[in-house]
Amino acid sequence: MTRIDKNPDGASTAVSVRGLVKHYGETKALDGVDLSVREGTVMGVLGPNGAGKTTLVRILSTLLAPDAGQATVAGYDVVRQPRQLRRVIGLTGQYASVDEKLPGWENLYLIGRLLDLPRKEARARADELLERFSLTEAAKRPAGTYSGGMRRRLDLAASMIGRPVVLFLDEPTTGLDPRTRNEVWDEVKTMVGDGVTVLLTTQYMEEAEQLATELTVVDRGKVIAGGGIEELKAKVGGRTLRVRPADALQLRPLAGYLDELGITGLATTTVDTETGALLVPLLSDEQLTAVVGAIAARGITLSSITTELPSLDEVFLSLTGHRASAPQDAVPADTREEVAV
Amino acid sequence: MSAATTVTTTDARIPLRAHLRHTGALVRRNLLWVRQNPESMFDAILMPIVFTLLFVYVFGGSIGQALGGGQDDYVQYVVPGMMAMMGMSMAMSVGTGFNQDFNTGVMDRFRSLPIGRGSVLFAKIAVELLRMLVATAIMLVVGVLVGFDITSWGGLLAAVALAALFATALMWVFLTLGVVLQNAQSVQAMGFLVLMPLQFGSSIFAPTESMPGWLQSFTDVNPLSSLADAARGLMVGGPVAHDLWVTVAWSVGITAVMAPIAIHKFRTKS
Numbered sequence: 268m269t270r271i272d273k274n275p276d277g278a279s280t281a282v283s284v285r286g287l288v289k290h291y292g293e294t295k296a297l298d299g300v301d302l303s304v305r306e307g308t309v310m311g312v313l314g315p316n317g318a319g320k321t322t323l324v325r326i327l328s329t330l331l332a333p334d335a336g337q338a339t340v341a342g343y344d345v346v347r348q349p350r351q352l353r354r355v356i357g358l359t360g361q362y363a364s365v366d367e368k369l370p371g372w373e374n375l376y377l378i379g380r381l382l383d384l385p386r387k388e389a390r391a392r393a394d395e396l397l398e399r400f401s402l403t404e405a406a407k408r409p410a411g412t413y414s415g416g417m418r419r420r421l422d423l424a425a426s427m428i429g430r431p432v433v434l435f436l437d438e439p440t441t442g443l444d445p446r447t448r449n450e451v452w453d454e455v456k457t458m459v460g461d462g463v464t465v466l467l468t469t470q471y472m473e474e475a476e477q478l479a480t481e482l483t484v485v486d487r488g489k490v491i492a493g494g495g496i497e498e499l500k501a502k503v504g505g506r507t508l509r510v511r512p513a514d515a516l517q518l519r520p521l522a523g524y525l526d527e528l529g530i531t532g533l534a535t536t537t538v539d540t541e542t543g544a545l546l547v548p549l550l551s552d553e554q555l556t557a558v559v560g561a562i563a564a565r566g567i568t569l570s571s572i573t574t575e576l577p578s579l580d581e582v583f584l585s586l587t588g589h590r591a592s593a594p595q596d597a598v599p600a601d602t603r604e605e606v607a608v
Numbered sequence: 609m610s611a612a613t614t615v616t617t618t619d620a621r622i623p624l625r626a627h628l629r630h631t632g633a634l635v636r637r638n639l640l641w642v643r644q645n646p647e648s649m650f651d652a653i654l655m656p657i658v659f660t661l662l663f664v665y666v667f668g669g670s671i672g673q674a675l676g677g678g679q680d681d682y683v684q685y686v687v688p689g690m691m692a693m694m695g696m697s698m699a700m701s702v703g704t705g706f707n708q709d710f711n712t713g714v715m716d717r718f719r720s721l722p723i724g725r726g727s728v729l730f731a732k733i734a735v736e737l738l739r740m741l742v743a744t745a746i747m748l749v750v751g752v753l754v755g756f757d758i759t760s761w762g763g764l765l766a767a768v769a770l771a772a773l774f775a776t777a778l779m780w781v782f783l784t785l786g787v788v789l790q791n792a793q794s795v796q797a798m799g800f801l802v803l804m805p806l807q808f809g810s811s812i813f814a815p816t817e818s819m820p821g822w823l824q825s826f827t828d829v830n831p832l833s834s835l836a837d838a839a840r841g842l843m844v845g846g847p848v849a850h851d852l853w854v855t856v857a858w859s860v861g862i863t864a865v866m867a868p869i870a871i872h873k874f875r876t877k878s
Contacts, residue, residue: 329719330716330720347619348620349619350619350620350621350622351619353720353722354620354722358716360717366714368641368644368645369637369640369641369644370644373637377634377636378717378721380630381630381634381718381723383626383629383722409644425717
């Protein structure tokens with residue numbers, strides 16, 4: 268059962284999940300999840316709070332036993348070979364799992380020793396990783412005094428000590444400010460460059476686009492979509508171009524003109540009167556170029572132009588027809604419509 | 609070839625040496641906590657001073673009289689009893705400390721590492737035993753200062769060892785509570801609820817002869833009475849054998865039942 272699946276292109280499967288089920292009482296946290304991550308790629312698991320992302324990561328990192336189904340990581344079965352499995356994974360949880368009372372260096376040295384590195388090697392590895400994650404100056408300070416971003420970097424460093432084959436990142440940037448988030452993204456990209464296979468959970472389409480090569484969208488314990496990032500983006504309507512003509516009176520004529528040309532994505536352009544902007548759905552960079560070219564050719568002056576990725580909400584809306592936010596379920600059916608209005 | 613292509617059918621065993629190494633690394637962690645946070649030793653340092661002085665000066669006179677002497681006789685009586693108390697109090701703090709650990713992500717990290725899951729618990733117990741020894745040493749120094757007479761050093765060491773053995777058994781109980789209960793406050797509340805009647809309904813602080821019959825039937829089977837009486841016999845003379853074996857039996861029994869439960873609960877905690 269620990270056979271490694273071969274994909275058509277010959278690459279090994281680093282993570283394989285078949286029919287995974289986990290209940291908490293009446294709640295089905297995972298309701299038959301299938302997933303497969305090729306070696307050396309980054310799989311993004313996208314979903315709202317309560318979709319089962321963390322449960323999935325906890326099962327794959329042996330912190331939780333599944334109720335049914337099967338999962339292997341690097342060829343090891345999560346239920347039958349937990350110890351071997353633990354040796355080849357790294358885990359960075361939703362909340363930085365570092366010992367706040369311990370200095371940064373001691374945190375890493377401890378993990379090194381627990382991973383059976385000899386003292387000398389554990390010391391060297393701690394120094395090396397602190398350097399790499401730009402934490403050398405804070406090495407002797409208790410991790411509790413670190414900023415959010417530093418703590419997250421220390422957490423990442425800790426998951427790298429054992430040179431893992433598969434790295435689990437559970438919402439690695441939740442709660443971080445945009446600048447710190449970019450720092451963490453850069454670190455993750457470097458790790459991926461080193462050949463680590465990553466399974467990343469996130470609530471942000473932007474994060475998935477930055478880091479993942481493939482995406483699995485989960486909702487209420489079920490996989491609702493999966494595939495390459497580009498493929499999915501096309502499915503959910505790709506990016507949105509937001510242009511604001513300097514003259515607000517140009518808004519509607521411009522919308523009509525662009526729709527007439529038929530060079531945009533699936534949906535038609537919409538006018539956002541509140542901000543005086545035009546929202547143009549795009550499927551490709553070629554379309555972006557064509558739209559901008561067309562506007563310029565018409566001689567319309569623009570005061571701003573930005574492109575936006577669909578939000579998780581929009582992704583869900585186009586994939587499932589309902590919004591990502593769970594609380595809807597709590598609203599009785601007869602009052603739901605009133606609430607929606 | 610990367611590890612992704614390694615195929616095996618059985619899980620690896622963790623060798624004993626690795627277990628010891630992991631436990632050692634975790635002991636170091638717990639000791640570093642104390643260094644970073646010296647206040648955490650306050651209870652181990654202050655409690656024995658405060659309690660020893662309190663009992664000797666508040667109850668010493670009257671209970672000493674009842675014993676057929678005075679305060680000096682009570683000192684000889686209560687110091688071995690306090691030995692049993694040190695273990696109890698330290699055992700309770702092992703539960704609260706452990707519970708706090710769980711509420712951070714650190715335990716997730718430990719549990720996702722290829723280490724025997726008992727190591728985390730063993731390390732906690734080792735450090736807590738060290739704290740108990742510090743508390744016991746301070747209590748003995750205070751005891752000697754207020755007049756305790758050490759008659760046998762061998763007996764003293766044996767009493768310390770016996771108290772440590774019993775404390776270890778209790779620590780497994782509190783570790784289990786620390787894993788099972790929601791927060792540190794509940795562990796502490798639960799601890800007090802159990803410890804108070806056990807401590808005072810025993811021969812630790814006062815002889816049980818003057819207690820009502822129903823209470824005596826409790827104090828007689830209370831393992832803390834056996835521990836206190838055994839320590840008393842070892843440190844100041846008197847019959848030892850029966851209470852010694854009863855205490856050892858309790859310690860081994862509690863450990864045999866609670867250690868596997870604690871490790872299992874720790875392993876399966878979600």
